[in-house]
Amino acid sequence: MSTTLVAFFSPTGTTARAALALADTLGADTFEIKPQQPYTAADLDWRDEASRTSVEKRDETARPTIVGTMTHMDRYDTVFVGFPIWWYVEPRIIDTFLETYNFTGKTVIPFATSGGSGLGQAPARMRSIIPGARVLPGKMLNGAFDADSLRAWADDLGCCGSAE
Template structure:
């Protein structure tokens, strides 16, 4: 099992680390080649980098590093925040970078209020040959019991 995570502010990373603790899975952090600055994440600024990327369906921010031997993992849990109701575009970069055919996938997200459904459908569309399990939205303050309950349910 592999837990993959993109976290711009640390909330999703904290949840991912708890899932790793619960499952004993390997861990890979998606790190943008060009890190996001505080001003890049200023959602009240229409021109900030995050907003520009989200408004451009073709945006594919580059990732620093890659997963070697992805074929060894049967289950991949994919963590991301929600930006404007869906996954950040860097998650699309990630999904398009690997062949997940025949693998079991589930995504999880952190969000203060937005749901996971749109991002789940978007990610599924990028890997139609995978077996997708139900995803889960967590708050940044979720505890390991919540992670265990989700893992047990899938």
């Protein structure tokens, strides 16, 4: 049993590819953060001020419902949390995930995918939501990534054991 979890939200599959590669490299367990109401292409249109993601972004209290639960969260010391960056922050469904579980004493490492932006304010926002956790700066996992680079990143963090 791993003490590392890779939890991820991936409405288009891009973040899922990065998350599964990371989990495979680390020998980590995975949990997909799935919205009760899946996001459509129209929902994801960031250029449309009336799109679901635009509306959620403007509402600090928005907390989309997640389908399913992560059992035995207490088993994990390290939790990588992956998501697409939306307007330089994590999607509100990530806030739902963070508020659902007790992260006190855990190391949380954000990682994200994006067509052109960095992590922005996501790590700081995540720290404010789970103040009892140690939230590291995180990393963008765009484009091609290989097991060696993912392992080197985890080794640099000093948070995860070697994959078995």
